[in-house]
Amino acid sequence: MSTNDQPAAPAKPVLAQPAAPGKPAAPSDQTAIIAKRWRAKRGSLIMALHEVQETYGYVPRDVALKLAPQIGVPVARIYEVLTFYNYFKTSAPGKFVVSVCTGTACHLKGSGDILANFSAQLGCKEGESTTDKLWHLQGVRCIGCCGIAPAVIVNGKVFGKLKPADVGDVIDKVLTADAAAAKV
């Protein structure tokens, strides 16, 4: 029942640069984007939560709390829905959740190879977690960072303009940052 067993949710993604020229600047907040897309539509709570899960691999607590007022659905109701359907996860499936964008822009810029490289280097298939539950790998729909495609989010941190060869580097960076955080 306590919240303590909830792993810390990823902080909101920090975007390296605004959206592609010609398009309105993307709001720098995934939750706001999702909320805006579904707010006006009746019965769209499930769709909104679906999209949150696709983006983060699960529905992090802070995203759910932020989403509630933005789509006008009480937190209590959101969790009624989240726990009603087996499909939804309310905790992270791995310590580090790697979301490789497979949206159109990223796909055209080679996200397939990036996903494949992650899969090879982490030793787990897309949609699955490593046996030690340290890593979870997933392909997700457009994450609103098309300007820096191909993009990957790891626990809320965005990595852009990746080349397949950068994958090892991303993994190292994540581990180094985590080790540094653990020291503090």
Added chain:
Amino acid sequence: MITATINGNVVEIPEGTSILDAAKRLAIKIPVLCKHPDLDHTAACGICVVRNKSNGRMLRACCTPVEAGMDLLTHDPEIVGVRRTILELMMSKHPNECLTCGRSGDCELQTLCQDFGIRREELPNITPDLPKDCSTGTIELDPRKCISCGRCVQVCQDKQNVWALSFLDRGIDTRIATAGDIPLNESPCVSCGQCSAHCPTGAIVEHDESGIVWDKLQDPDAICVVQIAPAVRVAIGEAFGFAPGANLTGKTYAALRQMGFKYVFDTNFGADLTILEEASEFVERFANGKGELPLITSCCPAWVDFMEKYHSDMIGHFSSCKSPHEMVGALAKTYFCERNNLDPKKVFMVSIMPCTAKKMEIKRNEDMASSGMQDVDVSLTTRELARMIKQAGIDFAWIPESQPDHLLGAYSGAGTIFGATGGVMEAALRTAVHMVTGEKLGKVEFEATRGLKGIKEATLNVAGHEVRIAIAHGLGNVEMVVNKVREAKAKGEPLPYHFIEVMACPGGCVGGGGQPYGVTDEVRLARAKGLYSEDTAGVWRNSHENPYIQELYRTYLDKPLSEKSHHLLHTHYKVRPTYQR
């Protein structure tokens, strides 16, 4: 009107009447567990099944309206068997813990199991091991004892608009929980206790603190003092077989003295004092233009908490007055001790309240320690006091009446009616008129403030001025009133109201979350009637006529809103961020 037959007797009822209510008219009691008279049916439990004789079908009596010409049967061996099976199924997912349960002896599930003569657990027990939530220190949630009736969810979400409770998971795993499993003390919960007052079982009960009080009563160094809130006197009797509304003030004083309290005060005195301060605030704002209008009452801690969490833009409108029992607490450890040469450090102040939220109010900020120490040490609910009286072996029905200690115990009728919705408004208006005109009011009643309508609005003539008031009870009714104020302010239009009273519990404190179980509108009205009759019968009908209040100002506080009053009797508010529900 339509007619139907129940158990062979013809009954005439208005169309739309449920089978349950129709049967009541024939003195037939159909058992219920999920249906509560305050609430819409959830049709969750099925214990109310009856049979439609014409087609043999089973119907749920709580949610099925009678159709013209229906021929119904409410009890036969098969129906009773179905009900028994439902109880056995519930028992199989319920801990067998009656002996240590806070609800034992007054539990709807336990009572039915008794009535049905259940003497054995027929099915293997599969109660899940779910942790309790005791995080608020006011109410305690034990989801293992939940029978999934849905009453508390409806109360918290629809009636109170707080949304701190909900069902999580599905099917056999469905469980009552705090919203999103976030602990109650980090949730929007305002500790109103309405969930506990509506729960049929011991799944939600008040946090019992009577043990601390017993210990202090045994401590030779402690000077135990106590006060009782207005609404307690007209409800405590229900725990001893009296009808709701029976005014048992004198017996309650006597029982408290017998239990060992050295001095017995009355929160009604504090209510009179609140009125002097609050009416002065109103007159300052209304007549002298000092401070924001409308003025909003602040004596309900659940409302204060709700406002600080969700309507903090109203802070400027709030009366800075503490609630009456906090005023009495502050004075008990200053004024009273000084007058009686007592060491305030030894004084242990207990409040008996109809309310669970008062348990958190006594520590809500540093103003609650204005005497230099915590002003009220423990706040007990009416239910806890009833148990203590029983434990002390006091025959409540026969105990001769006693008097309070008048210095902080004498009160006017205006103080008494504080316990009902509209009562604070009415009491304040009586004194406000006097403050503006200096005259004695001919007719003291302001009837527009009374009754159980969720939002009461009126334009009253107060000393020749037009005063627009609004009274809301049940937190679900607050939004509309507050939004009207917001809108008018935003548009620069004239204010919709000058004075707003809010009480979190439906019916006001008489319907408080810590009152004896079984509350319905009928009970709320009966309790309120008990208060209004005491007001009518009293010598003083206005707070400013209370000679002990006059003495307090003359000898100690100087005048309402004086520096000393501000220090002891007023408080501050702050924004309390929580997640947006």
